[in-house]
Amino acid sequence: MIPVKGFEGKTVAVLGLGRSGLATVTALQAGGADVLVWDDSPNADEKANDIGATLRDLTKQGAFTDVASLITSPGIAHLYPEPHPAIARAMAEGCPVDNDIGLFFQSFATQEWDNFSTMPKVIAVTGSNGKSTTSALIHHILEEAGRPTQLAGNIGRGVLDIEEAHDGEVVVLELSSYQTDLARALTPDVAVFTNLSPDHLDRHAGHGGYFAAKRRLFAEGGPDRAVIGVDEFEGQYIANQMSGGPGDDRVIRVSSGQKLSGAGWNVFARKGFLSETRKGRQVGSIDLRQIAGLPGAHNHQNACAAYAACRALGIGPRVIEQALHSFKGLPHRSQLIAEKNGVRFVNDSKATNVDSAAKALAAFDKVRWICGGLEKEGGLDALLPAPTVVKAYVIGREAGVFAMKLKGLDVEVCGDMATAVAKAAADAQSGETVLLAPAAASFDQYDSFEKRGEDFVMQVSALE
Incomplete structure (x- = not known):
């Protein structure tokens, strides 16, 4: 742990009690700070008690009267599309706002x-x-x-x-x-x-x-x-x-x-x-x-x-x-899962945007492409004509809409991962690659791209 320097004897507020937030609280306490916390989750009081911090609603007027700095987790919006109410309150009351990265560079050297x-x-x-x-x-x-x-x-x-x-x-x-x-x-x-x-x-x-x-x-x-x-x-x-x-x-x-x-x-x-x-x-x-x-x-x-x-x-x-x-590579990033009857199965669930998916497609010849999910801004045109794609198998809650945008490709609407993997595997010929490269976020069906990739791996493992 890196004890945070510069706040000994001062009160610091932490917004968000996920992984980075919890580590930030511990590091601030190790540096001698008195830590207040706020989280929008229903069990925030329980989390605060577990880490020995005081729970305070940081969205209320006057919440930062005695606070030297507000440290926010990266997933919480601080400017666009609009700042979280606690961050807006801190800025209105003149309290400096930072994150754990700023604290790290401030405290790393000893x-x-x-x-x-x-x-x-x-x-x-x-x-x-x-x-x-x-x-x-x-x-x-x-x-x-x-x-x-x-x-x-x-x-x-x-x-x-x-x-x-x-x-x-x-x-x-x-x-x-x-x-x-x-x-x-x-x-x-x-x-x-x-x-x-x-x-x-x-x-x-x-x-x-x-x-x-x-x-x-x-x-x-x-x-x-x-x-x-x-x-x-x-x-x-x-x-x-x-x-x-x-x-x-x-x-x-x-x-x-x-x-x-x-x-x-x-x-x-x-x-x-x-x-x-x-x-x-x-x-x-x-x-x-x-x-x-x-x-x-x-x-x-x-x-x-x-x-x-x-x-x-x-x-x-x-x-x-x-x-x-x-180097073995990272999970969910061009990860070779299996090879069955000359067909490779590759998990690139991390390809959550059009550019990363296009690069994944270009890395392999003759691709059976599993794609779809929560589409991001900018559309899918930059992926096309996708010359390496033999056929696309679309998943996601809006799979039909996503499929309609893949103009010029042979497309099958599958909806869920199990169907897509089964159909792609049944169609695939020796020398082809079944590639999960969604070109979309996972949150319509999964909690994270990791969960989506794990589902792909499980479905591939279940193939006979």
Whole structure:
């Protein structure tokens, strides 16, 4: 646990008692703060009693008279489409609002660091797609290289729930736009931007607000090194803003699909090969085609970003290459579940938006595509014509409506996962892939994309 500094003897309020909220309460108490809590759930009083905190309705006038700061959980809206009433009340009464990410960067360094021979570092990863895989891959490479490391944030443990730093340790954080948008402190040593595609637009009042939330990690974080995917203009913009000129190696540009050139530091993948160039010369190369845990161009981009972040820490190319081959991938992200009669079954339930689903489809030939769910803003046109799709099997409460938008494809409305898996498996021929890549949120039928993926795995396991 990271005890929160700066609030000893002060009263701090915590909004939301989920995973991050509970860890925040414990960390604040360890730092000597008196903690108030508020949660909209019916059993909030029971949760407060369990953690030794005082329950206070933070939506009422005067609730923040004696409060030094309000710490809110990332899933709670703080600005758009409208702020939670407790956050609106805090702002009206002049109480600073922060989140656990801000507290982490405020509290991570301690006096004990004066005795370390190698200063701990923080790598923070953000972007629309691939940030979980990239974060986990960086963590895996560090472990394989013998570096002490912890993985936290939007993946794994809450940032305040990790252990205090060790000599030479590297903490890898996956950060969502919800987390970067509000954090009052953002000071990573290495910041990584994977890519940008439309997502969470309601929480950021559109694409520009969404990009602005991601950009804060760089513009306000001031990292020593910035690893930036430049396949979209937004990434090119951040790289330009962070760079002092063509040869500035504080910026490592990353691409999947295009060759990067110039005097700077570049890492790119083309036709399955990763290349690293510096000052116009190639200094590293890896064949990614046979790495089972990283299939497809989108995973090659993840590999490039992870490679670049680890190279920024001085880890050698051959060490990284060896670690890539032992990476097993993450559940629900291009996860090979089974192979039956020459048919592969792949779980990419995390492909909750159009861009991530399109990349998943492009990673395989002859796809029996299971899709559907709670459609996000922007429509499905960007997925089409989907040349690798043999047939689509649509699930979800509005499966019929979703299916009508997949123009030009052979489509069957299935409704539920069991029906979709059974029909896709019955139709599939040897050499084809049954792929769950929903291109939609899960909340119409499941509590999370993980639950949806687990259902897919269960249905595949039940096949004869």
